[in-house]
Amino acid sequence: MDMDTGPLTIGAFAKASRLSPKALRLYDELGLLAPARVDPVSGYRYYAPEQLERARLVAWLRRLGMPLARIRRVCDLAAAADAAAAAEVRAYWAETEAEVAARRDLATLLVDHLSRKEPAAVPFTLESTPDAPLAIRYAALSDTGRMRESNQDTVYAGARLLAVADGFGTGGEEASAAAVAALRRLETADLPAGDLLNALEDAVEEAGREAGRAVRGVAAEDAGTTLTALLWNGSRLALVHIGDTRAHLLRDGELCQLTEDHTLARKLLAEGRLTPEEAASCPQPALLARALTGSGAGGAGEVEGGTVDTKLREARLGDRYLLCSDGLSAVVPTADIRETAATVADPAQAVRALVESANRAGGPDNVSCVVADVVRADGAAG
Structure with a gap:
């Protein structure tokens, strides 16, 4: 099926967005990425090609480790072309770096303690x-x-x-x-x-x-x-x-x-x-x-x-x-x-x-x- 002319099956959409079908079902249940249409008989999910941009953004943010609730906020801001979407990602990464720095100090302390060096x-x-x-x-x-x-x-x-x-x-x-x-x-x-x-x-x-x-x-x-x-x-x-x-x-x-x-x-x-x-x-x-x-x-x-x-x-x-x-x-x-x-x-x-x-x-x-x-x-x- 040509993804530019019609809806995508969940398998085709998963491949294009680099999200697994299991993840897509979860994001549907959480209201983060609902399919464009659900077959009333089979329950099979179909997605519109224009949903790929949001899906790929979700995939990228998940690779950053961002929680789903925060991903929803970034995606909603991005959909509204709100510049706050970038600020939200910047804020999350600053918090992540601070947490990593604190964990680095703790790791150094533990290595020192366990090695007695x-x-x-x-x-x-x-x-x-x-x-x-x-x-x-x-x-x-x-x-x-x-x-x-x-x-x-x-x-x-x-x-x-x-x-x-x-x-x-x-x-x-x-x-x-x-x-x-x-x-x-x-x-x-x-x-x-x-x-x-x-x-x-x-x-x-x-x-x-x-x-x-x-x-x-x-x-x-x-x-x-x-x-x-x-x-x-x-x-x-x-x-x-x-x-x-x-x-x-x-x-x-x-x-x-x-x-x-x-x-x-x-x-x-x-x-x-x-x-x-x-x-x-x-x-x-x-x-x-x-x-x-x-x-x-x-x-x-x-x-x-x-x-x-x-x-x-x-x-x-x-x-x-x-x-x-x-x-x-x-x-x-x-x-x-x-x-x-x-x-x-x-x-x-x-x-x-x-x-x-x-x-x-x-x-x-x-x-x-x-x-x-x-x-x-x-x-x-x-």
């Missing part, structure tokens, strides 16, 4: 120093700023744990304090080196529950907190992060941001829905795409908008870690932060200088910093 060299990879026991020298400071009436940030720095949480909404102060308090239990917990990341992830789950309980009956549903924390054990550091608080590493004079801001503007930029210029001028640049909120069932708390980012790193003597709320990063240029972090040797003086920089810039928000240096545990010069 150091991770492959990458930019800013941390190196262990087994013959020189390491410790951290740290300081933390939080300030209300110049324009806020109260401080919703919570910071903590101890021999094992560094944390910054930035609460938001009614009850944000209670949410951030409860989240950090849940993590502080790790200071005295038994932490096997090989289980460091799991211990921190478990603690973050508890932090979410505690944040939810803290705002129950007090706050609106949009109350919650960001959280960025480093857990130290020997020469190993586990990092967890959600929201727009940040963790940085200063090494050899270079400042590297270890976390990615979970803001709506950054998410839309990564998905190609905003240009860099549009993202820079976004009217709500700090609107969060991920956070610990009090909106879980029964106010039990949950991770809103996705998962918590996690990483495991090896420490190097001389490294400096900086954790901060967006009260610093949103108003002080990165170059100025790097300059202070690189030139002010004492952690206590460094956090004071950073907070003062934010307040000199207007202090529009609460500002909190933790600075921690990797030093020799025996106190000898590095």
Whole structure:
């Protein structure tokens, strides 16, 4: 049968579209790709030649791994000649690449753990120093700023744990304090080196529950907190992060941001829905795409908008870690932060200088910093 002059049997259409007859029957049942006609007696399906374009698009999107519900949306947009169809594919692929990157980090961690080898060299990879026991020298400071009436940030720095949480909404102060308090239990917990990341992830789950309980009956549903924390054990550091608080590493004079801001503007930029210029001028640049909120069932708390980012790193003597709320990063240029972090040797003086920089810039928000240096545990010069 000539496919330009009449309907196609399901077999001919399957061959032309590179979709199996079984897949075509499924897509019919789901309303994704209905046949042009179904024989009322035999139930045999026939397709129109003009349906091939949609069928081939479905096949391509399935090869990308896109879920069927999302494929339906792309196909409907494409049928309407809507430019949003391309944006939808771009957004899906950006999300896929982010998921693959997270899985890559986990795969590297597992290979390292199972082979007992150091991770492959990458930019800013941390190196262990087994013959020189390491410790951290740290300081933390939080300030209300110049324009806020109260401080919703919570910071903590101890021999094992560094944390910054930035609460938001009614009850944000209670949410951030409860989240950090849940993590502080790790200071005295038994932490096997090989289980460091799991211990921190478990603690973050508890932090979410505690944040939810803290705002129950007090706050609106949009109350919650960001959280960025480093857990130290020997020469190993586990990092967890959600929201727009940040963790940085200063090494050899270079400042590297270890976390990615979970803001709506950054998410839309990564998905190609905003240009860099549009993202820079976004009217709500700090609107969060991920956070610990009090909106879980029964106010039990949950991770809103996705998962918590996690990483495991090896420490190097001389490294400096900086954790901060967006009260610093949103108003002080990165170059100025790097300059202070690189030139002010004492952690206590460094956090004071950073907070003062934010307040000199207007202090529009609460500002909190933790600075921690990797030093020799025996106190000898590095």
